[in-house]
Amino acid sequence: MTSMSDRVVPPAARRRRRPTKTGVVLSEELIVETALRLLKEHGADALTVRRLGLALGADPTALYRYFRDTDDLLLAIADELIGRTLRTWRPAGDWRADLRDLGLRIHAGALSHPQAAVLSSYRVTGRVHEIEAVETILGVLRRAGFPDPDAVRIYHAFVDQSLAFAALDAASLALPRAARDAEAGVWRATYARLPADTHPHIAATARHLLVDMRRSAYPVALDMLLTAAAARLEEVTEHAGHADPSHARAEDQESARP
Amino acid sequence: MTSMSDRVVPPAARRRRRPTKTGVVLSEELIVETALRLLKEHGADALTVRRLGLALGADPTALYRYFRDTDDLLLAIADELIGRTLRTWRPAGDWRADLRDLGLRIHAGALSHPQAAVLSSYRVTGRVHEIEAVETILGVLRRAGFPDPDAVRIYHAFVDQSLAFAALDAASLALPRAARDAEAGVWRATYARLPADTHPHIAATARHLLVDMRRSAYPVALDMLLTAAAARLEEVTEHAGHADPSHARAEDQESARP
DNA sequence: TTAACAGGTCAACGCCGTTGACATAAGGTG
DNA sequence: CACCTTATGTCAACGGCGTTGACCTGTTAA
Numbered sequence: 001m002t003s004m005s006d007r008v009v010p011p012a013a014r015r016r017r018r019p020t021k022t023g024v025v026l027s028e029e030l031i032v033e034t035a036l037r038l039l040k041e042h043g044a045d046a047l048t049v050r051r052l053g054l055a056l057g058a059d060p061t062a063l064y065r066y067f068r069d070t071d072d073l074l075l076a077i078a079d080e081l082i083g084r085t086l087r088t089w090r091p092a093g094d095w096r097a098d099l100r101d102l103g104l105r106i107h108a109g110a111l112s113h114p115q116a117a118v119l120s121s122y123r124v125t126g127r128v129h130e131i132e133a134v135e136t137i138l139g140v141l142r143r144a145g146f147p148d149p150d151a152v153r154i155y156h157a158f159v160d161q162s163l164a165f166a167a168l169d170a171a172s173l174a175l176p177r178a179a180r181d182a183e184a185g186v187w188r189a190t191y192a193r194l195p196a197d198t199h200p201h202i203a204a205t206a207r208h209l210l211v212d213m214r215r216s217a218y219p220v221a222l223d224m225l226l227t228a229a230a231a232r233l234e235e236v237t238e239h240a241g242h243a244d245p246s247h248a249r250a251e252d253q254e255s256a257r258p
Numbered sequence: 259m260t261s262m263s264d265r266v267v268p269p270a271a272r273r274r275r276r277p278t279k280t281g282v283v284l285s286e287e288l289i290v291e292t293a294l295r296l297l298k299e300h301g302a303d304a305l306t307v308r309r310l311g312l313a314l315g316a317d318p319t320a321l322y323r324y325f326r327d328t329d330d331l332l333l334a335i336a337d338e339l340i341g342r343t344l345r346t347w348r349p350a351g352d353w354r355a356d357l358r359d360l361g362l363r364i365h366a367g368a369l370s371h372p373q374a375a376v377l378s379s380y381r382v383t384g385r386v387h388e389i390e391a392v393e394t395i396l397g398v399l400r401r402a403g404f405p406d407p408d409a410v411r412i413y414h415a416f417v418d419q420s421l422a423f424a425a426l427d428a429a430s431l432a433l434p435r436a437a438r439d440a441e442a443g444v445w446r447a448t449y450a451r452l453p454a455d456t457h458p459h460i461a462a463t464a465r466h467l468l469v470d471m472r473r474s475a476y477p478v479a480l481d482m483l484l485t486a487a488a489a490r491l492e493e494v495t496e497h498a499g500h501a502d503p504s505h506a507r508a509e510d511q512e513s514a515r516p
Numbered sequence: 517t518t519a520a521c522a523g524g525t526c527a528a529c530g531c532c533g534t535t536g537a538c539a540t541a542a543g544g545t546g
Numbered sequence: 547c548a549c550c551t552t553a554t555g556t557c558a559a560c561g562g563c564g565t566t567g568a569c570c571t572g573t574t575a576a
Contacts, residue, residue, distance in 0.1 A: 060564090221418070
């Protein structure tokens with residue numbers, strides 16, 4: 001027995017496509033696309049129900065026929081983003097280069113839609129795209145020669161590091177103009193002016209700080225993680241001695257990217 | 259010539275402590291503490307100007323005598339969290355152990371106030387506690403022998419990774435009960451049941467995944483970052499050859515923690 | 517041809533942050 | 547001690563937000 005306030009009907013059941021006053025025919029896809037466009041073109045604060053309605057040429061509350069609330073809409077946006085990121089990744093066979101590439105793509109994808117990334121990057125969806133990503137990354141690591149426990153540990157660290165930095169950097173990018181400018185100014189106005197006698201280490205490195213703090217630390221952190229992983233791999237394969245090193249290779253080759 | 263809407267006076271200049279209608283005497287500290295209590299007890303959505311005023315026993319707009327706007331208040335909250343974390347940290351002289359300890363403390367501190375951490379961990383405050391943290395960490399790295407550019411790069415990666423994981427893990431901790439349980443269930447209900455022929459790598463490692471995905475990946479990622487840093491340090495000091503390895507040691511000893 | 521009803525529209529609710537004007541008690545000054 | 551300045555608490559109001567319930571109307575299946 002569904003309550004009267006169940007305005008959202010599943011997409012499959014939609015039949016009547018009644019146009020709005022301005023003649024637009026709404027759909028879940030059109031709304032998500034328009035929301036992404038709004039976010040991209042006009043920044044964080046631009047995504048409100050009223051403005052989205054305006055951009056669509058429909059009454060704002062028409063959205064509630066397609067999404068239960070704004071959080072529901074945001075999850076739909078996030079899912080679309082995951083799909084887009086995975087779709088453009090082409091692993092080439094070198095585990096380190098492939099993971100590096102994927103990490104940077106996740107990061108870049110999040111930064112291109114910061115608001116959506118901030119709200120969604122810490123959620124486990126269990127949806128198809130996510131599962132495909134897990135399978136693929138684990139495959140890359142196991143085929144590289146990592147034993148299963150190491151493969152899982154490194155997979156987890158890699159993925160969460162990527163998502164965590166994506167969220168972090170997306171969050172500062174999603175700040176209102178004024179706050180973002182203010183933060184940039186803090187490094188010049190505050191840190192770069194600390195006297196050497198009270199803050200010797202900051203004063204000595206101020207020049208480097210000014211340059212370095214302007215960009216994301218993710219590429220550096222990612223490379224450090226991969227470096228440590230490579231060291232671990234060397235350790236493991238050395239210890240393995242004369243043991244057969246091809247135990248996980250042969251027929252896994254195909255299933256790498258299903 | 260300050261504009262008329264400059265309601266906030268610097269804390270040092272405060273003299274008149276006029277009590278509110280309910281008799282409370284306001285202060286920057288009291289407001290921040292009350293905000294943290296609100297966040298802890300009633301979640302992220304509970305922090306509104308009106309509710310904070312209510313909790314303080316003051317007119318909501320009295321806050322604007324202490325903080326320019328809600329963002330300013332948020333930065334003060336963030337800085338207080340940094341201060342609390344730093345206050346309990348006792349570096350012992352081994353750079354790697356000290357940074358590991360500090361990283362774990364940052365993470366733990368954020369998780370003890372998830373709502374506040376989620377809102378504030380990506381902000382640059384430029385306030386006293388943050389400055390002290392930067393100075394101290396840079397000191398640890400430079401005294402360990404890292405050249406300035408490396409010290410800055412590693413500082414940046416270390417801090418942002420700690421904050422990023424803190425925010426990520428705090429965010430899932432801050433989820434509504436139901437959503438958190440649902441996410442935990444996904445690993446058992448979905449991933450652990452995927453058949454080996456369609457998802458060989460997940461199936462082969464399902465046992466490890468179930469265990470590993472339940473805890474934060476931060477300790478692993480932290481150790482990997484420190485491992486890579488140690489490798490870099492060895493590289494640098496080896497290349498230095500016969501050069502004096504104590505160039506940044508002697509009199510910096512005192513100023514380590516001002 | 518028609519009747520049901522999905523889906524677009526409208527008005528209103530209760531929040532939110534923020535501002536400008538106002539009131540008053542604190543505290544320096546004589 | 548009495549005065550005056552002014553910092554600081556209070557109040558009313560503004561515009562914007564997400565969301566709801568009631569209404570209206572074109573589409574579609576029978």
